Amino acid sequence: MIMSHHLVPEGYRTVLGDPGFRRLSIAALISFLGDGLAVVALAWVALTLSPPGREGLVIGAAVAAYTLPAAAGAVLLAPWLSRVDARRLVSLNAALRAVALGAVTVLHFVGKLSVVSYVTLLALSSLLAAWGIAGIYTLVSRMFTAERRLPANSLLSTAQQVSVIIGPALAGILVANVDAAVVLGLDALTFAFLGFQVLRVRTPPAEAAPRRPQLSAGFRLLARRPHLAGLLGVTAAFFFLYGPVEVALPLYITDELRGSAGLLGTFWTVFGVGAVLGGLLGGALRVTRQWPFVVAIVAGWGAVLVPFGFLDAAAPALLLFALGGFIYGPFLAFSLALFQNATDPDDLPAVLAARGAITTAVTPIGAAVGGPLVVMVGAGGTLLTAGAATVALAGVTTLVLLAVRRTRGALPVATGRQAGPVLAE
Numbered sequence: 001m002i003m004s005h006h007l008v009p010e011g012y013r014t015v016l017g018d019p020g021f022r023r024l025s026i027a028a029l030i031s032f033l034g035d036g037l038a039v040v041a042l043a044w045v046a047l048t049l050s051p052p053g054r055e056g057l058v059i060g061a062a063v064a065a066y067t068l069p070a071a072a073g074a075v076l077l078a079p080w081l082s083r084v085d086a087r088r089l090v091s092l093n094a095a096l097r098a099v100a101l102g103a104v105t106v107l108h109f110v111g112k113l114s115v116v117s118y119v120t121l122l123a124l125s126s127l128l129a130a131w132g133i134a135g136i137y138t139l140v141s142r143m144f145t146a147e148r149r150l151p152a153n154s155l156l157s158t159a160q161q162v163s164v165i166i167g168p169a170l171a172g173i174l175v176a177n178v179d180a181a182v183v184l185g186l187d188a189l190t191f192a193f194l195g196f197q198v199l200r201v202r203t204p205p206a207e208a209a210p211r212r213p214q215l216s217a218g219f220r221l222l223a224r225r226p227h228l229a230g231l232l233g234v235t236a237a238f239f240f241l242y243g244p245v246e247v248a249l250p251l252y253i254t255d256e257l258r259g260s261a262g263l264l265g266t267f268w269t270v271f272g273v274g275a276v277l278g279g280l281l282g283g284a285l286r287v288t289r290q291w292p293f294v295v296a297i298v299a300g301w302g303a304v305l306v307p308f309g310f311l312d313a314a315a316p317a318l319l320l321f322a323l324g325g326f327i328y329g330p331f332l333a334f335s336l337a338l339f340q341n342a343t344d345p346d347d348l349p350a351v352l353a354a355r356g357a358i359t360t361a362v363t364p365i366g367a368a369v370g371g372p373l374v375v376m377v378g379a380g381g382t383l384l385t386a387g388a389a390t391v392a393l394a395g396v397t398t399l400v401l402l403a404v405r406r407t408r409g410a411l412p413v414a415t416g417r418q419a420g421p422v423l424a425e
Contacts, residue, residue: 015152020201021143025152027197028136029159031094034190036167037174038101041183042066042122044175045104049115061115065122067360070129074357078218081131082350086138087198089349093132094195098188100125105185113181130356131349138348139201141340149340150282153333158279161329165272218354221347228342230400231294232355235335236362237393238298243366244373244386245305252379257314267321274325282330291401294334299394300327305387309380 015021046062081089100121107113107121140152174183222229249267253259282293304324311317336352343351373382 015144015148015155018143021140021152023197024136024139024201025155025159027194028156029162031190031194032160032163033167033170034187036163036165037171037183038066038187039164039167039171041171041175041180041187044180045108045113045118045184046115048180049113049118051115061119062122064364065119066126067129067364069123069126071357071361073127074130074218074353074360077128077131078350078353081128082218082353084131084349086135086142086349087201089128089131089135090139090198091195093128093135094191094198096128097125097132097191098195101184101188101191105181105188108179108181130353130360133356134349134352135198137336137340137352139198141343141348150333150337153336153340154279154282154330157332157336158276158329160332161272161275161279161325165269165276218350218352218357221343221351222354225342228339228351231335231338232358234294234298234393234397235355236358238301238331238390239359240362240366240369241302241386241390241393243363244370244382246363246367246370248370248374248379248382248386251374252308252383255378256312256380257317259314263314267318270318270322271325271328274322274327275329278326278329279333280329282333291338294331294338295394295397295401297327297331297334298397299391301331302387302390302392302394305383305390307384308387309384311380 016025042062081092084092104113104118104121107117136156137153140149140156144152171183174186222232253263253267257263301324304320304327307320308317311320339351339355340348370382370386373385377385
């Protein structure tokens with residue numbers, strides 16, 4: 001016990017010592033694992049429902065339905081949900097996910113599941129996803145002061161990465177032995193567990209009664225705070241440039257490496273392992289200036305992709321992709337900590353939901369751009385192009401930060417309920 005106490009960094013020991021965070025993190029880990037199961041099961045159910053020759057269209061529609069409606073929900077439901085208690089946001093999203101995914105399983109077993117009903121239920125299940133994630137990180141913001149939010153964020157984002165490693169592998173075993181629709185039913189149960197557990201989480205009371213929101217509260221708050229709008233712009237561009245990777249990587253493996261689906265799975269596994277290690281290390285760091293780390297992550301991930309334009313051997317490509325995961329892993333924790341530290345907790349659900357509306361949409365858009373790009377320059381060329389553009393994004397961001405620092409000087413770091421600028425952190 002003494003050895004384990006010293007092996008765990010102090011920041012992690014502190015946040016895990018909070019009973020509410022322990023309950024939240026365990027429940028979130030289980031629901032993330034459920035979504036990891038859905039990565040395989042969602043596409044497999046779509047495949048079984050597809051008419052001959054339409055498999056790609058149906059799978060694409062199913063994947064989009066499980067993601068894109070979250071962006072619409074973040075915008076359209078803002079007038080009603082931007083001031084809802086964070087625990088209820090998480091539980092509402094979890095309940096909707098559980099009911100909709102559970103309905104998929106039920107309709108399958110009674111023989112009534114069709115392509116239309118399947119895609120519709122997936123779209124319904126994702127409608128509150130941005131608000132659910134915003135609620136989780138708002139709870140973290142209320143539980144801890146600024147210096148403790150980074151390790152708490154890192155534990156949650158690392159749990160997501162762990163689900164990328166374990167979930168698809170476990171789903172592959174389950175799909176081979178039971179029906180894929182049953183696996184989606186298991187995903188529904190994990191969300192039901194999250195919704196129940198989060199209502200038992202207790203957080204410190206707000207210091208004052210929350211202010212009522214204006215229309216499109218999150219976007220209006222971002223418009224009034226250029227430092228947060230700038231951070232959102234960098235994050236959206238980063239995720240957009242990640243989109244082509246999801247399209248190009250399978251073709252790179254089959255065309256450039258002459259590999260199989262098994263090799264593709266190995267690439268994502270080593271990426272996930274690297275992301276877990278990177279996320280844990282990032283959360284253990286004592287960082288007072290988080291913007292430079294965000295920019296370094298963007299530049300590092302882009303630099304890792306560039307050599308794929310020249311590599312045609314699996315071993316070095318795998319090592320690079322694992323390194324890419326290690327660099328990419330801490331990004332979510334650092335960028336969310338900047339939002340948390342610069343936003344009043346009462347405003348945070350609306351701001352994070354607005355952020356989610358944009359970041360949820362840009363990766364699929366980037367993937368759509370990646371398709372024609374692969375046709376034009378090939379899979380390796382697409383990875384190189386995405387990497388070079390990502391490095392350029394880091395360079396432009398650095399120049400902007402230096403210009404702001406020169407004109408304004410060192411800007412104060414926001415802590416607690418303060419919502420001061422953090423662009424020059």
